[in-house]
Amino acid sequence: MISTTRLQSLLARERDAFAARNPRSGAAYAAADHLFGRVPMTWMNKTAGAHPLYLDRARGAHVWDLDGHEYVDLCLGDTGAMAGHSPAPTVAAVQRRYAELGGATAMLPTEDAAWVGAELARRFGLPYWSFSLTATDANRWAIRLVRAITGRPKILVNSYCYHGSVDESLIVVGSDGEAASREGNVGAPCDVTLTSRVAEYNDLERLERELAHGDVAAVLMEPALTNIGIVLPEPGYLEGVRELTRRHGTLLINDETHTFSAGPGGATAAWGLEPDVLTIGKALAGGIPCGAYGLSEQLAAEIARHTELDLVDMGGVGGTLAGNPISVAAMRATLEEVLTDEAFEGMTALATRFADGVRGIVEQHGLPWSIQQLGARAEYRFASPAPRNGGESAAAHQPELDDYLHVYLANRGILLTPFHAMALMSPATTAADVDRHHEVFAAAVGELVA
Known part of the structure; x- marks a missing residue:
């Protein structure tokens, strides 16, 4: 036309x-x-x-x-x-924290962080939270955790999903129906099919076939695709994803970084979803760099039982500036007074x-x-x-x-x-x-x- x-x-x-x-x-x-x-x-x-x-x-x-x-x-x-x-409450909180109180980065927690964790738990339903500086990092750290406690090497994602620059997510269903590296992938550390499996969004049959291999630690997904254009779930699809992951002993990570637009608790709250992990970033702090990941009660308890994991020093699930006083002050103000x-x-x-x-x-x-x-x-x-x-x-x-x-x-x-x-x-x-x-x-x- x-x-x-x-x-x-x-x-x-x-x-x-x-x-x-x-x-x-x-x-x-x-x-x-x-x-x-x-x-x-x-x-x-x-x-x-x-x-x-x-x-x-x-x-x-x-x-x-x-x-x-x-x-x-x-x-x-x-x-x-x-x-x-620059919403006014967030600006005021950042100015107070940085100019009046100081301590932009002191490697010490603040009370704001506990408030933000409790608010994220209220909104999304997962009780335990940790912070990063980006949603990409939140996804990377979540992937390390799920691999550690399941003993499984692979992550399954949807074709043309968006999870930042996470290496495991740069995989698509090719024209021949087989898994392939996403076109234009820069400097992949290895063939992405070694680390990942892939299924088209809204395709439960393919998802079940991939999970049946028994090597998928977690499905990492957006509840609705966004960065390739908004693709919404068909009736029963998300319920089917949760049922299949549980049946195959696979964890479920919801990346709500973009789907946060669905409501104050993202698609997870709006659609009654039950992920094991939830990752989010970008919007939480009114434009100040931030990210977070939440854990279910059961998953947090399972991680705690793995005493061999170094979650304090060199375990690879943290960063020096993550959870810094400015980021969490901005998150508190944004969640409490703006969003x-x-x-x-x-x-x-x-x-x-x-x-x-x-x-x-x-x-x-x-x-x-x-x-x-x-x-x-x-x-x-x-x-x-x-x-x-x-x-x-x-x-x-x-x-x-x-x-x-x-x-x-x-x-x-x-x-x-x-x-x-x-x-x-x-x-x-x-x-x-x-x-x-x-x-x-x-x-x-x-x-x-x-």
Whole structure:
């Protein structure tokens, strides 16, 4: 329904406009000679324009770039700023801890940490918690623990899952149906099929076949796929995963880093899930680096029985800055005063408004697209029906169309997550912000199908 020639022409026009309206960002990028890839992290080069936009300042659900343009920020740091940019309670807690009390890193616990552990237990249902600086590290440490107590070497993940840079997760179901290293995997320490097994999301038959080998310590999964595009569970799927893991003596790790958007206790609480381990990061501390993993009562007791494990010194389940006073002060303030149960109600309502508005525009033009919502997060997909697993989701990707919408929206003051057309709501996001997106999105689609 969409002319390739017209799409390419519109994309070229929008990229030219992007370059013209952002000279200071362009100059900053050109001058960054001593940064690898010219950016602090190479993934910042994932941009629909010729260069990234450079941040000047941010507040609430809006950001401003070096060229003075203001944006409605629906990316929100790809979840890291789900509380909004610099929420006042978090800012105050960090300032008090760092400026007034001091002790950014003293290798001593604070009372804030115990409060955060209790709050995470209330929200997610797992009673014991430990901290990291990233969700990637939380996943790595959880993997070490489950391997240690099960004596099994392999981790099973879903094809095209996202668990940070965890080596074991970079495996997919290949075109021949066999396990394969994910394309582009950088510096793998060994063939990923030696450490991992893989099943497509929503495929219980394949999951059971892989678990039957008896060598899987844990299934590490997002309750819903996110970073390949939102893929939601089919009825009975998650219950089936839990039943199969228990039957085969395999532990279950829920990575809620992105699916935290499902509610104040993530998908685990919203959908009544019962993982043995839960990992999370990014959003908990209002943008301050943090991560955490929680353990079930039974698993914690089992770990305690393994007295041969060195969990204090060189056991590989900690880091010097993990659980530092600033991180846990930020987590306490964010959870206690910003990402509250009530805040999630408003965020989810706005995501529904976003999804309904996009759906109406898509249906108006008869496009074969779909939209998926996960609590406070929603995403439009260039496929209908929506993909049901990671492989289908990867196959549905249309890079030029994705880039066109991203740069068109950016040129008119709307930022989406750069990796896909995903929008996240924060407590600071307003109905006017959502409606502004719809106004620009409708114009972008209208030009595309004219």
